[in-house]
Each structure stands twice: as C-alpha cells, then as structure tokens.
Amino acid sequence: MPSALKTDVTPTMSDKTTLTDAVHQLLRRAIIEQALKPGMRLPEDTVGEQFGVSRTIVRHALVRLENEGLVVTRRNRGAFVAEPSLEEAKHVFEVRRALEAEVIRLLVERMPRSGYDQLEAHVRSEESVKGKDGPVSIRLAGEFHILLAELTGNHVLARYVSEIVLRCSLIMAMYAKSHSSDCAVDEHSQIIAAIRDGDTRRATSLMDHHLGAVAGRAELEPKQDSVSSILSRYGKELAS
Amino acid sequence: MPSALKTDVTPTMSDKTTLTDAVHQLLRRAIIEQALKPGMRLPEDTVGEQFGVSRTIVRHALVRLENEGLVVTRRNRGAFVAEPSLEEAKHVFEVRRALEAEVIRLLVERMPRSGYDQLEAHVRSEESVKGKDGPVSIRLAGEFHILLAELTGNHVLARYVSEIVLRCSLIMAMYAKSHSSDCAVDEHSQIIAAIRDGDTRRATSLMDHHLGAVAGRAELEPKQDSVSSILSRYGKELAS
DNA sequence: CTAACGTCAATTGGATACAATCCCCTTGCC
DNA sequence: GGCAAGGGGATTGTATCCAATTGACGTTAG
Structure with missing residues (x-):
C-alpha cells in the first residue's frame, strides 16, 4: 500500500x-x-x-x-x-460525447460572465504542468471538462459529466500508453474559442475530435505493464 | 404509513x-x-x-x-x-433530452433484431392500462424509455437514462396535475416508427416534443394538493 | 408578553461484535 | 497424476451498542 x-x-x-x-x-x-x-x-x-x-x-x-x-x-x-472492459470504455465515451455536446450547446447559449476567465486560467494552469505528464496533468485535463460542465449552471449535468470524466480517467490510466496532453491543452483552447464565437457546430466537432482522439489512443494499445491486470482481464472473459 | x-x-x-x-x-x-x-x-x-x-x-x-x-x-x-425545485427539474429534463437524443442516434444505427417486438409489446401493455392513470401507468411510461436505452446495448447509457427517468417520475409526481398519458402512448408509437424509418431527425424531434410537453405540463402548474409540500418548498427557498 | 437560554428527548453518526458466505488449500480417492 | 470433496481462513453481511449533534420544549429574566 x-x-x-x-x-x-x-x-x-x-x-x-x-x-x-x-x-x-x-x-x-x-x-x-x-x-x-x-x-x-x-x-x-x-x-x-x-x-x-x-x-x-x-x-x-x-x-x-x-x-x-x-x-x-x-x-x-x-x-x-474497476477494470473497465474495452466495450465498457466505448460505452462510457459514447455517453461522454453526448453529455459534453449538451454542455457546449448550453454554454453557447448561456455562458456566465466570468466563465471565460475561469477557463483561461485553468488552461494556463494546465500549460504550466505540460511537461511533466503525471497524475496531476491527468487530473487537470479532467477538471477542465468538469469546469465546463459547471459553467452551464446545470448541477445535474455537471454531476454526470464529473462522474463520466472520472471514469474516463480510469480508462485512460488502464489503456493509454502515455497521456501526452500536449495537444489536449491546445484543443481545450480551441474549444473555448469556438464557444466564444458562438459556433456550436465547430465547438462540438472539436470536442468530438478531442474525445475521439483520446478514445482512439486508448483503444489502440492496452497498457501492458501489469501482468496481474492483463491476467485478471482474461480471467474475467473466461468467467463470463 | x-x-x-x-x-x-x-x-x-x-x-x-x-x-x-x-x-x-x-x-x-x-x-x-x-x-x-x-x-x-x-x-x-x-x-x-x-x-x-x-x-x-x-x-x-x-x-x-x-x-x-x-x-x-x-x-x-x-x-x-427529495423535493426537486423547479430549477432542478429543468436541469434534469435538459440532461434527459440530451441522453435520449443519444439513445435515438444509437438505435437508428444499431437496433437489435428483437428490439421492435419488445417495444411494441411494451406499448401494448401501456395501452392496456391507458384508462386508469395510476402509479402503474407512470411506471410503465418511464419503463418505455428505459427499455429504449437498454436496447442500445450501452449499459452505461441505460443506467443514466434509468436514473434520470426515475427522477423525472418524481418530478412529475410533484408538479404535474394529471399524468394524462393518453398522448404519451401515441407518441411512443410514433417514436418507434421514426426510428424504424431511420429518420434520426424526426425521432429526435418527436422525443424532444414528447419530453418538452411533459416538462411543459409540469412547469405550468405545481401540484397543490398537499399543504405541507407547498410549505416546505417555500421553507426551502427561505432557508437558502 | 417576548425573547433568550438551558435542558431533554429523538435521531443519526460511527464502532464493534457476531454470523454467514465464499475462496483456496489440503487431502483422499480414483 | 488428476480430480473431487471437505475443512480452514479470511472477508463481507448484518445486528446491536455507544456517542454526538440537533431540534423542541419549557423556563426564566427583562
């Protein structure tokens, strides 16, 4: 421990x-x-x-x-x-895309005054830890999306997004080789810009791409550093 | 009790x-x-x-x-x-619309073989209790949406929809005067038809209207049969 | 008569003790 | 040597017990 x-x-x-x-x-x-x-x-x-x-x-x-x-x-x-299976991971990402699309829709419609300041401040803090891709950058990347959801003022939505993002973090931890949040920070900025422009379609598309890229990276190569993890995953398939 | x-x-x-x-x-x-x-x-x-x-x-x-x-x-x-406030109720319905839109998207894309049979059977059972609008019809109306979500094969999505639908049921119980699921059953059938036609836009629009109508009915007139309920709601506003 | 204070009952927050269940390992048999 | 049945250990499932907090009532002083 x-x-x-x-x-x-x-x-x-x-x-x-x-x-x-x-x-x-x-x-x-x-x-x-x-x-x-x-x-x-x-x-x-x-x-x-x-x-x-x-x-x-x-x-x-x-x-x-x-x-x-x-x-x-x-x-x-x-x-x-939890050891989410690849199928479950896909399901989680499907739900996440739907929820975050709604977040964008709502933000374009009613972003609060101080919203952009908060978002930009967050992006800056993400950039400050850009190099050292550790647990902190994973957490910050997730918190960006949670912040977005909270800015909608819809606490129910924020709660679900928060949950889903956490599950995604776990999934990424399992399957992604390196988190390489290099591009992610850029994408975050672009999403903010699109929302500011009131361009729902572009923002949603960016978000889809953002999440899609993440999910794609994840599916390509299951992380193989832990023998027990692999074995237990196989064991689960056996048991079903 | x-x-x-x-x-x-x-x-x-x-x-x-x-x-x-x-x-x-x-x-x-x-x-x-x-x-x-x-x-x-x-x-x-x-x-x-x-x-x-x-x-x-x-x-x-x-x-x-x-x-x-x-x-x-x-x-x-x-x-x-729980006594969801009107604001929270609105939030819940916003999330529900987003989730159910995703359900439709997925079903148009990949409805399982026996899906339509199950859906039609459910609608029939809804019609059979159409007259007596009691707790049973509320429950069945909700279960229709849950069934839809489960047919996507996405268990994560199904779970969230299930939760949201239950909350909506509670909200309807609080605010709606009569559940009047007369039109609801018809709308369910129409939604099924639209999905079968592969018409995502129409199905989503129908669903939005369906939920919108429900939410609208709810918001128009808070149920006033219970004095304590009203008072406690006012009390809650006072406390904040 | 009102308002503040102190005490008390009721209810939850939390911990411990006991019982049931399951996994794994051993042992015996084939 | 392999497989099945049984026992032991460990861990959860459930119940009961003590403590802490809160709301309400009654009392008392102004």
Missing part, C-alpha cells in the same frame, strides 16, 4: 464534511491518480485501518464509488478497483 | 440479491408510485422496522437513493424524499 494513502482523515473532522465524504474523495483521488491500480482489492478493514476509521465508513464510501463505476463489488468477495 | 409498505422482505433472502438491494428497490418504487410523498421523512429505524431489517440496511439503501437523487439527507436530521 502506497505511503501516500497513510494520511489521517480526522484533523478537521466536523468541518461540515462527514467522514464518509472524506474517505470517498481520498479513495477517488487515489484511484484516478493510479495509486490504486485497476483490479486491486480494497478490503474494508485494511482501508479503514489505513485511514483510521471503521469499516462502516469505508463501506459507505465504497457504495458510492460503486455507483460511480470506479469500483466493482462481488458478493462476499469484496470491492475491487 | 401506507400498509402497502408492510411487506416482509426476507422470503427469498439469499436469492443472489442482498437485503440492501431489496430495501433499495422497494423504497424506490414506493417513492415513484407516490406511496412516499416528496418531503416525507424517512427515519431509519421506522423504515427498518417496517421492513423487518436493521437500521444498517436502511442506511445503505438511503445512501444509494441519495446518490440517485431521489432522497436528500441533512446532517444529523435524517433522510427525506
């Missing part, structure tokens, strides 16, 4: 956020940043003792993560970090 | 479905069918004792329902059946 997870959760316990929320977010970040790799087991008491909380809390957090599609639980077997 | 909820949950307890699942689904149906009205409190031990299970189970079920947006929980106050 990576030492990064050994942080204690209780310093600001009653800061309006419940313990479950804290564990939930920590686990989520750990999964997205690949501290917890796909297929890895998540025993309730192990996790709980790492965070200094009881199984009850971990359980609740795992339920949420399962609803988000980031972990799967098998009856009396426990929770595992 | 309605006696319909007094069913025991444990007859086929270990039938591959956990107690939490059972309670979750039962509560969900109770909410959708308006046995549990918006704003109603859901004390853990009361519910648990009604179903003959412990608070722990109810708790897990409530967590899931909260994730689905059907209940809201306030810190140390407990769980309540």
